[in-house]
Amino acid sequence: MDGLFEIPGAGQPAPSQFTNTAMPGAGSLGANTHASAPLAVRMRPRTIDELVGQQQLRAAGSPLRRLIEGDQSMSLLLWGPPGTGKTTIAAIVSQQTRRRFVEVSAVAAGVKEVRAAIDGARAELVRSGQETVLFVDEVHRFTKAQQDALLPGVENRWVTLIAATTENPFFSVISPLLSRSLLLRLQSLTDDDVAEVIDEALTDERGLAGTVELDEEARAHLVRLAGGDARRALTYLEAAAGAAAVVSTGSSDEKPLIDLATAETAVDQAAVRYDRQGDQHYDVISAFIKSIRGSDPDAALHYLARMIEAGEDPRFIARRLVVHASEDIGLADPSALQAAVAAAQAVQLIGMPEARINLAQATIHLAVAPKSNAVIVGIDAAIADVKAGKIGQVPSHLRDAHYGGAKDLGHGKGYAYPHDEPYGVAEQQYLPDVLADATYYEPTSLGAEAGVKERWERVRRIVRGR
Numbered sequence: 001m002d003g004l005f006e007i008p009g010a011g012q013p014a015p016s017q018f019t020n021t022a023m024p025g026a027g028s029l030g031a032n033t034h035a036s037a038p039l040a041v042r043m044r045p046r047t048i049d050e051l052v053g054q055q056q057l058r059a060a061g062s063p064l065r066r067l068i069e070g071d072q073s074m075s076l077l078l079w080g081p082p083g084t085g086k087t088t089i090a091a092i093v094s095q096q097t098r099r100r101f102v103e104v105s106a107v108a109a110g111v112k113e114v115r116a117a118i119d120g121a122r123a124e125l126v127r128s129g130q131e132t133v134l135f136v137d138e139v140h141r142f143t144k145a146q147q148d149a150l151l152p153g154v155e156n157r158w159v160t161l162i163a164a165t166t167e168n169p170f171f172s173v174i175s176p177l178l179s180r181s182l183l184l185r186l187q188s189l190t191d192d193d194v195a196e197v198i199d200e201a202l203t204d205e206r207g208l209a210g211t212v213e214l215d216e217e218a219r220a221h222l223v224r225l226a227g228g229d230a231r232r233a234l235t236y237l238e239a240a241a242g243a244a245a246v247v248s249t250g251s252s253d254e255k256p257l258i259d260l261a262t263a264e265t266a267v268d269q270a271a272v273r274y275d276r277q278g279d280q281h282y283d284v285i286s287a288f289i290k291s292i293r294g295s296d297p298d299a300a301l302h303y304l305a306r307m308i309e310a311g312e313d314p315r316f317i318a319r320r321l322v323v324h325a326s327e328d329i330g331l332a333d334p335s336a337l338q339a340a341v342a343a344a345q346a347v348q349l350i351g352m353p354e355a356r357i358n359l360a361q362a363t364i365h366l367a368v369a370p371k372s373n374a375v376i377v378g379i380d381a382a383i384a385d386v387k388a389g390k391i392g393q394v395p396s397h398l399r400d401a402h403y404g405g406a407k408d409l410g411h412g413k414g415y416a417y418p419h420d421e422p423y424g425v426a427e428q429q430y431l432p433d434v435l436a437d438a439t440y441y442e443p444t445s446l447g448a449e450a451g452v453k454e455r456w457e458r459v460r461r462i463v464r465g466r
Contacts, residue, residue: 039238040231042206043197044088047096051085052200052230053193054186063182064089067160068096073131075154075161077139077178079169080186083229086164090135093162100124100132102159106141111149118153125158132159139163140172147174154180168282188228195223197230198237212241212256218263225267240266285320288363293328297367304363308356318344321362332372332447339365370447378441385435392432427465 045051048058048068057064067074076093078086094101104117121132134153136142153159154177161181169178189197201207202214214222218240226233237258243266244256284303291299307317318340325340343362347355401412416426431438443453460466 040234053189075181077181077183078164083231084186090162094133103135106138114149122158134159136163140165140167214258217260292367297364300367314347327376330372330375332449333369372444392434
């Protein structure tokens with residue numbers, strides 16, 4: 001069945017509705033750890049103690065260790081960047097607790113496949129008493145209906161659900177599933193962690209088994225390119241080892257050497273440490289906006305470059321600039337919104353890569369502009385009062401008087417037409433009685449808003465009879 005894979009537990013046959021396929025990512029379960037398997041698959045940790053990094057998850061008494069060593073039924077939601085061990089943890093839970101391991105692909109599976117996996121797990125539990133680990137990778141790609149289909153299996157403990165996501169689950173996972181799962185946050189591996197992974201792969205019998213040597217410069221280069229991703233580090237190491245074996249011209253007694261030049265040749269380009277579908281998406285755009293708000297165009301351009309190189313949708317970047325122009329600049333520089341909108345239109349008109357220049361111009365414009373948050377503070381304060389019930393009746397002199405009988409109701413009576421007054425401003429109540437003294441817009445003295453502040457204070461005194 002498309003999108004559904006199972007590796008049976010010890011001595012258990014695969015139910016006929018599942019495809020009995022060796023699954024990359026199941027660790028040492030099944031036959032996928034043969035010598036020709038990718039290095040990253042062969043070196044996948046088999047126990048929780050073999051995990052590198054994630055000390056908070058491996059600590060004595062931690063929920064993960066209790067699940068594995070105490071064989072408890074507990075659903076997990078694993079949240080972290082790529083290459084930090086999410087699939088590995090699922091495989092370890094399955095192997096060490098001797099549960100069946102079934103994976104549902106969030107890319108290919110639909111509600112039908114999800115329900116089939118849960119029905120199969122329930123049937124196996126009734127037939128043999130064996131529990132099932134249902135691993136859902138990239139659960140954020142599931143629709144709400146697909147995530148809803150997981151709930152019966154979790155609530156009734158027909159499966160031990162382990163769902164993995166690179167996206168912030170508070171944005172991408174439905175609340176009922178989130179509340180029924182234990183959320184475990186995985187951190188990016190440190191450079192020392194990645195170096196440990198590389199060193200282990202060089203010597204371990206499952207890995208390169210001491211057949212190649214790696215000099216320090218090449219090692220540091222691979223660590224740097226890995227960007228905290230263990231799987232990426234092992235993929236790069238395997239490519240470099242293959243290149244070293246090809247170029248080796250020494251005697252048969254000499255081991256091929258991976259030097260810096262070989263490593264650079266084997267790895268064409270560093271992958272930017274940014275996942276447009278993952279949590280880095282939120283972190284980098286947050287840093288981008290905060291750098292503009294903080295008036296640091298150099299930092300803002302750095303984060304802009306990271307997003308561009310990672311293939312972020314330029315329309316998304318442009319939309320954030322448009323929002324920021326009003327949220328953090330406003331009338332301190334009215335041209336900021338014009339610049340942001342122009343950049344957004346340029347993105348639509350000419351596309352990438354040329355539109356990077358327009359985005360950069362708008363980014364710099366907004367970063368160096370004077371800042372004011374008076375606009376967002378004002379509208380949010382007004383909304384807060386409305387939500388609190390401070391609404392009141394529209395003053396009768398402001399009500400529509402253009403229909404028959406309106407004047408008999410007093411609508412429009414006493415309205416002062418501002419253009420008939422000196423300076424084009426009339427003393428008049430515009431707010432409902434309950435909010436007669438409310439003040440929402442408080443202009444700052446920054447940039448062009450200083451002039452707005454001076455004029456508004458004079459106008460307000462006239463309008464409110466002060």
